[in-house]
Amino acid sequence: MLSEEEKLKSIEKIKLLKEECKNIKQEFEKAKEQREMHFQKKESLKKEISTLIFKIRNVKGQNDSVSNTINQLKQQRDSYNKKVKELISKIKDLNTKKVSMLKGSLVNVRGIKEQIDDLEKSIEINAYKYDKEQKITEKIKKLKKLYNDNLGLVKLSDESRNISNEIDSSKKIADDFHKKLDETIKQSKGQGSEFMELSKKISLLKQEQEKEFEEFKKCKSECNNLFSKYKEKSNEISSINASISSDNLQKRNIEKDQQKKAISEKVKLVKEKLKKEKRLTTEDLIILQADESN
Known part of the structure; x- marks a missing residue:
C-alpha cells in the first residue's frame, strides 16, 4: 500500500505530467501546422512544375516543327542555288560556242x-514591176540562205536568253527561300530562348520543391516524436492513476474487513448476553438484526 506521502507524490507527479502533456500538445499543433504548410507548398510547386512541363513540351514541339521547316527551306534554297550554278555553267558553254561561231563572221542574224x-512585206504592199519584184525575190532568197546558214547562232542566242531568264528566276526563288530561312531561324532563336528559360525555371522550382519536401519530412518526424512523447506521458498518468485506484480499493477492502470483524465481535458479545439472559440495549438489537440480514 502507498503511504500518504507516496500518494501525494503520485498526485503531484500526475499534475506535472499533465502540464507536460499540455505543452507537448501545443508543440504538436505547431509542428502539425508547419507540416501542412510545407505539404501545401510542395503540392503547389508540383502543380506549377506540371504546368511548365506541359508548356515546355509544346515549345519543344514547335521547335521541332521549326527545325523541320529550316531543314526544308535549306534544301529548297540549296536546290535552287545548285540549279543556278548548273545554268551558269551551261550558259558559259553556250557563250563559248557563240564566240566560236562568230569568229570570222560579222553577220547580224537578227538584222537579216x-x-x-x-x-516580203514590201512585195505584198507595193505593186512592183515584174523585173523589180524578181530582183527583190532573188535578194530574199539570198538573205534566207544567209539566215539559214547562221540559224544555229540564233538558236544559241535564244537558248542563252532563256537560260539567263531561268537563272534570274531561280536566283529570285533562292533569295526568297533564304529570306524565309533567316526569318525562321530568328523565330527559332526566340523559341530556343523560351525553352531555356522554362528549363531553368523548372529546375529552380524542383529544387524549391525538394526543400519543401525535406521540411515536410522533418515536421512529420517531429509530429511523430511528439505524439510518441504525448502517448508515453499519457500512459504514465494512466499507470499512476491505476496504482492510486488499486491502492484505494485495497484500503477500502481492508476497512470493510475490519468493519466486518468488529461487527462479528459485537454480535458475539450480544449473543453471550442472550445466553446469560442479560438485558439487551437498542444498539444490541440493531446488531442482531444486521447479523440476521447478512
Whole structure:
C-alpha cells in the first residue's frame, strides 16, 4: 500500500505530467501546422512544375516543327542555288560556242531576219514591176540562205536568253527561300530562348520543391516524436492513476474487513448476553438484526 506521502507524490507527479502533456500538445499543433504548410507548398510547386512541363513540351514541339521547316527551306534554297550554278555553267558553254561561231563572221542574224520580213512585206504592199519584184525575190532568197546558214547562232542566242531568264528566276526563288530561312531561324532563336528559360525555371522550382519536401519530412518526424512523447506521458498518468485506484480499493477492502470483524465481535458479545439472559440495549438489537440480514 502507498503511504500518504507516496500518494501525494503520485498526485503531484500526475499534475506535472499533465502540464507536460499540455505543452507537448501545443508543440504538436505547431509542428502539425508547419507540416501542412510545407505539404501545401510542395503540392503547389508540383502543380506549377506540371504546368511548365506541359508548356515546355509544346515549345519543344514547335521547335521541332521549326527545325523541320529550316531543314526544308535549306534544301529548297540549296536546290535552287545548285540549279543556278548548273545554268551558269551551261550558259558559259553556250557563250563559248557563240564566240566560236562568230569568229570570222560579222553577220547580224537578227538584222537579216528583219530585212527578209521588210522585203516580203514590201512585195505584198507595193505593186512592183515584174523585173523589180524578181530582183527583190532573188535578194530574199539570198538573205534566207544567209539566215539559214547562221540559224544555229540564233538558236544559241535564244537558248542563252532563256537560260539567263531561268537563272534570274531561280536566283529570285533562292533569295526568297533564304529570306524565309533567316526569318525562321530568328523565330527559332526566340523559341530556343523560351525553352531555356522554362528549363531553368523548372529546375529552380524542383529544387524549391525538394526543400519543401525535406521540411515536410522533418515536421512529420517531429509530429511523430511528439505524439510518441504525448502517448508515453499519457500512459504514465494512466499507470499512476491505476496504482492510486488499486491502492484505494485495497484500503477500502481492508476497512470493510475490519468493519466486518468488529461487527462479528459485537454480535458475539450480544449473543453471550442472550445466553446469560442479560438485558439487551437498542444498539444490541440493531446488531442482531444486521447479523440476521447478512
